Amino acid sequence: MMRSSYSRSRGALRGFALCAAVGTLALGGPTAPAVAQTVGPPPLDPSRQASHSLQSFPFPQKQGCMRGNTGNSVIEEKPWSQLVLGFEQAHDQNLTGRGQTVGVIDTGVNATHPRLRGKVQNGGSSVARDGGGDKDCDGHGTIVAGIIAAAPDPTGQTGYVGVAPDASILSIRQSSKLFVDDATNQTIGNTETMAQAINIAVDRGVSVINISQSSCQSIAQASNYSDSGNQELHNAVKYAYERGVVVVAAAGNVGEACQKNPSGSPTTAVLPAWFDDYVLTVASVNQAGAPSEFTVPGPWVDVAAPGENLIALDPGVNGNGLASQIATGDNGQMGPIQGTSFAAPYVSGLAVLIKQKFPDLTAEQVMDRIKETALHPGGINGRNDIVGYGMVDPAAALGDVVPAEWGKAVPPPKPKKLEADVIPQKDFPALIVAMGGAGAGIAAIIFTAFLANAVRNVRARARENSSR
Structure with missing residues (x-):
């Protein structure tokens, strides 16, 4: 039975693990011809449940791990994304994510980075060799974890800080593009292991799960009842949702298996965003507030966040500073840090702060709060398929009452x-x-x-x- 696995662009083994144009690890598989049908996932078989342990792949490593920057990586300015979102105002109100844990399902996290030290729990790894969720050869998961929970610079030399700097990270290393099966050219990770990782994170008591990876498939393939990996992923995000865990996922980026959907008539489904009832999906915008060219539209897109020209933790092994560029492409040339992969963790961090302030809210209420307080674009009901309900607004989302909660909570005195x-x-x-x-x-x-x-x-x- 076919299971969707990570796609790999030509020459990826010669290049750096972070894809230049997309900044995300794209999940994909053999594509089936698109057929005309109603957009939306079918009612999948509830009996298809993924294991609550993580599958391990004994694939050989084909490329060395990313190394940290040995030069001066001090960046004094606060990132534009940090200034635009203004989440530091929440920190002034002691909303820092204390007591909350975020499950980062990704390529692992380099737990030795000084700004993440003591924050990262090892949630397991699909990498049989040199495994461990607290290791990251690709660098991708370390950037994601830093956006969510990087501690302030104790020296005061940089203004960079995570959205929820006191939150903990449960890192599950369920994918890597550097470990490849010689016989099939398959890399580590697929929709089944993603489902397994979600179940593990929920069982470990996380309040939010960040998935900065996506499986781009034709609508026909995504709707295929015989794909057990898809069914298991559907049931895993539903399992999380019903237990109050907010699942935040990247909208996906154009390239590899991901195609840019025409507005209102998608031909490519993006998983797990496809399971929109249970997932909060994040698109990318640039410094001008416009949608990023690479962000994949779809009716499942909920909100947007900064995803271009970002500053991040140096994601390399033994990295200890910040980075404004990373090695990308087949030849390791430098390029900007961008992608819906890195827009999603801004929203995961915001969900953590909401969870801290309003611990009794359900996953649905947290997701609704983020959507309803976003900066709505033009479109029917204040949304469109490119950026959903618009760029998130942390100050509004952390307000005492939002419209959906009138009558459910005592409104503040006028x-x-x-x-x-x-x-x-x-x-x-x-x-x-x-x-x-x-x-x-x-x-x-x-x-x-x-x-x-x-x-x-x-x-x-x-x-x-x-x-x-």
């Missing part, structure tokens, strides 16, 4: 209006009475003084007459 009768006004009738009374009093005093003086004068004249 500020009193500054009506005209609230402002003290001059009371002219009272002033007239008061002034009249004051005038009468003064007149009485003057009259009394005049009368007393007149009496004295009369008495004086009387005395003078009597003495004559």
